[in-house]
Amino acid sequence: DTAVSQTPKYLVTQMGNDKSIKCEQNLGHDTMYWYKQDSKKFLKIMFSYNNKELIINETVPNRFSPKSPDKAHLNLHINSLELGDSAVYFCASSNRLFTDTQYFGPGTRLTVL
Amino acid sequence: DAKTTQPPSMDCAEGRAANLPCNHSTISGNEYVYWYRQIHSQGPQYIIHGLKNNETNEMASLIITEDRKSSTLILPHATLRDTAVYYCIVRVASYGGSQGNLIFGKGTKLSVKP
Numbered sequence: 001d002t003a004v005s006q007t008p009k010y011l012v013t014q015m016g017n018d019k020s021i022k023c024e025q026n027l028g029h030d031t032m033y034w035y036k037q038d039s040k041k042f043l044k045i046m047f048s049y050n051n052k053e054l055i056i057n058e059t060v061p062n063r064f065s066p067k068s069p070d071k072a073h074l075n076l077h078i079n080s081l082e083l084g085d086s087a088v089y090f091c092a093s094s095n096r097l098f099t100d101t102q103y104f105g106p107g108t109r110l111t112v113l
Numbered sequence: 114d115a116k117t118t119q120p121p122s123m124d125c126a127e128g129r130a131a132n133l134p135c136n137h138s139t140i141s142g143n144e145y146v147y148w149y150r151q152i153h154s155q156g157p158q159y160i161i162h163g164l165k166n167n168e169t170n171e172m173a174s175l176i177i178t179e180d181r182k183s184s185t186l187i188l189p190h191a192t193l194r195d196t197a198v199y200y201c202i203v204r205v206a207s208y209g210g211s212q213g214n215l216i217f218g219k220g221t222k223l224s225v226k227p
Contacts, residue, residue, distance in 0.1 A: 004156070041198070041219075042217065042219075043151075043157065043217040044217070045214050045215065046217075048214075051158075090156050090157070092156075092157075100161070101147075102158045102159070102215060103159065104156030104157045104158070105156050106155060106156050107154070107155070108158050
């Protein structure tokens with residue numbers, strides 16, 4: 001059983017399109033996160049979210065938005081995709097916001113053409 | 114920015130202990146030392162964390178110096194599957210808003226060789 005899962009694993013799309021990446025965790029955690037790993041392999045947090053607050057990294061463009069239908073899911077919506085959005089996106093979850101160990105999903109490789 | 118310094122790469126012979134150093138000279142009293150690793154094309158994997166005392170689990174041991182300014186992750190019997198990038202991260206031990214973020218640096222690329 002996969003603890004944190006993401007779909008799709010690969011996503012290839014054209015500039016200007018709108019796309020979504022889905023994330024689900026079956027750990028019963030209260031908090032979920034999205035990270036971006038760029039071509040230089042730096043891993044940076046984009047969002048953290050629990051049922052009380054959303055914390056956004058100030059460097060994330062507002063074309064990116066997290067949507068949480070329930071505690072087990074945090075989907076990432078991206079509008080008007082740009083070439084620079086090409087990266088691997090990782091979802092993670094933890095029991096509490098920031099203080100607990102985070103468990104990561106397998107990643108979604110997004111390629112914008 | 115990451116508050117840790119790690120060597121960019123290390124080699125280790127299969128079956129031998131891998132000792133990965135990390136410097137965190139500006140660590141605060143309420144900050145833990147966390148270690149994660151990322152095997153190629155996979156998501157980061159939690160390994161171990163500690164505050165002051167040395168810690169051991171089924172994956173590794175963590176040795177923290179008495180002044181807490183540096184630490185060493187020990188993989189006692191490295192295998193080829195331990196080849197990965199290892200990240201040493203310091204983070205607050207209690208909720209402090211975004212201060213509790215995991216801030217990943219460049220890590221150490223460990224290559225385990227047969």
